[in-house]
Amino acid sequence: MDKIQLESFLKTIASGVEIKEGKQYLEVTVPSSSLHQLAKSLKEKEESKFDFLFCLTGVDYGTELGVIYHLRSTSYDHTVVLKTRTADRENPILDSVCDIWETAEFHEREVFDLLGIKFKNHPDLRRLFLDNSWGFPLRKDYVDDINIVTK
Amino acid sequence: MLPEIVALNTSPTLSVPWWKVVYDFSALTDWIDKSLHNSMSPFWTTITEMLIIGVLILLFYALVGLFLVYAERKVCAFMQNRLGPNRVGPFGIFQTIADLFKLLFKELIPIKNADGFLFNLAPFIVIIASFMAIAAIPFAKGLHAIDLNIGVLYVMAVSAMGVIGVLLAGWSSNNKYSLIGAMRSGAQIVSYELSVGLSLITIVILAGSMQLSVIVEAQRDGWFLFKGHISAFIAFIIFLISSTAETNRGPFDLAEAESELTAGYHTEYSGIKFAFFFLAEYINMFIVASIAATVFLGGWMPFHVGSWEGFNHIMDFIPPFVWYIGKTFFVIFLMMWFKWTFPRLRIDQLLTLEWKYLLPINLFNVLIMAFLVLMGWHF
């Protein structure tokens, strides 16, 4: 499917999503509540078959925290980008997609480690690189006077 | 008393050629024995002889160990497109001596929560086992410390004792890798001892004796490898495989599998205690190689072919000690060749190889050999 077909297909299976044509890929912004359900149908629907989660990125947008999922279908070779955000910076919780793509287990641990986003239903959510006493270094408000030199 | 030998040489009454007399060490050893008896009581003679032999074997042991380490490095370098040691002394021959000094000066690190007594005892058990085995090996005619009538059995029994040291080392060093290594080594040596024994028994049937000197004498008209043809050849191959396994050398070096268990049972050892394990490995290799050389390739016996008197005479010119060392080092080279070209086996494959392939073949081979001897179908 090309971008246009994909866009119309997405409109049929999901509601309340914001679809934007990005520079490279189709970008879909999903409310965090319906992320898991959309992800599941994107993988399982015969028309889309997004079976390969090739990148999972956590982003700090300043006021909000978000996660970006890059999905590809190995059968059709089309790509879509899912984005979701949460405004809760103190205790951000999103749904885990571990049960859909197993690679998410490590990637979500990484996001938890570096940004502090918790994932619901993650089988083994522990810090990955750093120990428990560290802050969340990829957040924009992270301060480390000793190790980080800012200009 | 030396002139006595010279007198023997020139004596026209003896039909034995002079070189055979010179190469026969029994005259020399008899002379030492006799002269000691003349000057002291029998008790002190025995003590003195034991001391002399002990010192000589110790010296030999150290020399062989050092040389084998050097040889292994050179052979391995040859296999791997390298030069090997070439800085200390000409062609790097003093490299191992330098390494020995390094190991001697190294700190003996005490291990927390290790069983101190067994931890320190283990390297000695390993080294004593190999030390004892060397006593029964005939290096040349008349040149062996003790000529037991059960020589083959003795060497096997004593060299298998080393595994106790390995097991103790692995158990007492309070290290999980060491323990796995020791357990592997136990399983491995207990299994492969069978194959070593059976392949030697094949030749014992042919020789009709367990005495190593008799076995060597019996190969006067041809080595057992050729006399026992098919059966002896199979036994030789099996002996090579299983003795490589018994000395814990690659491709059977599971006990110290570097990439899996870091260093296996001797992970926690340092300094001279590690050197003991290291040395014992090479001496064990030397022992099994010399057993192979003695039993299959005629030991110090020159290469003789049945009734070709002329040919046999020419072969006799080469001293028996050279023959012996040459054959032993040939077998050692084979073992080094295995180590540096083959990947390592896995523990279950190792045991499968022994129990499912080598042991049945071996048992069958013993039967064939018995049949050949019974029918007189050997040379």
Next chain:
Amino acid sequence: MEEKEITNLTDEHQEYVINMGPQHPSTHGVLRLKVSLKGEIVKSIEPHIGYIHSGIEKMCESITYPQIIHLTDRMDYISAHINNEAVCLNVEKALEIDIPDRIKVIRTIMSELTRIQSHQLWWACFGMDLGGLTCFFYGLRDREKILDIFEETCGGRMIVSYNCPGGLMYDIHPNFQKRVKDFIKYFRKILPEYDQLLTGNVIFHERSKGIGTLTKEDAISFGVTGPTGRASGFSCDVRKHEPYSAYDRVQFKEILFDEGDTFHRYLARIDEMWESMKIIEQLIDNIPEGPFAVKMKPIIKLPEGEYYQRVETARGELGVFVISDGNKNPYRVKFRSPNFSNLSVLNHIAKGFKIADLVAIGGSLDLIIPDIDR
């Protein structure tokens, strides 16, 4: 209390836990695997990573784009050139710069040389993991020749930093073409020697066939790419699917196997070396004339937006994801490293095999630890 201890001791499911690493000969770096054993059999593997986490993604947020290139060298240091290329391609794509053919061709040749030397090093270490120590020297002997070519042209041997946004740091050395051709001629003769030493060995077959089988579905689900994924039948070669640089103008085969065991992961890499040589041969005589770099602005600012660039490193798909807010520093950079995903599959495929198999499987995944930790 006492009673509880006794039940623990008699519990037959009690596990024997060993720590493989952070210092262990076969983890090839500071990777720590917590391995639970029962006898020799591996019950579960828990990777503990982060020993050399250097915060590259965080650092990238405070440095400029040309500076990022030098950090990417330090991730997967064995295929450093390809990592550089990923960042450069991303910047060039964002700025919509047309890259002259000469740069594309040189980048492709260098990438393929990097791939060959990476696989040589892998072969050397894999042989060593299986106990065949001689392999190590054969592999390194031939790798040295490529490193010499790198040294002549790039100045660096392993960490080359030869790319920069808009082209290359400097032109190729006059000897470059001749030396590469000599190397290809030499390596075509020497590669069958690798097969003689390891591929045909019975012990090696026994050790690797049917060990650590990864199905295609699992490979996709775990995001396992590169030769590891392709050995399981997962067609994931970025060079084929999304050609970059000069890959659209060369003929080569994507190596695919269906078995997905250690042996086929091995074969996939050996065959890939042959394919890489083919690619280089097609390009080396046809390097077009032209500039070696496009004139760039002194301060590179990416227009606001999100940019994703995939490249095929020697270990799999490397993704560089840049979120730019229009400044000279990126707002967020994410490296989708191939080794990170490949490591996650280790527990899944090595469970139930023996320790020795774990070493073989770990070797066949070809992990580079700094790329996992970043």
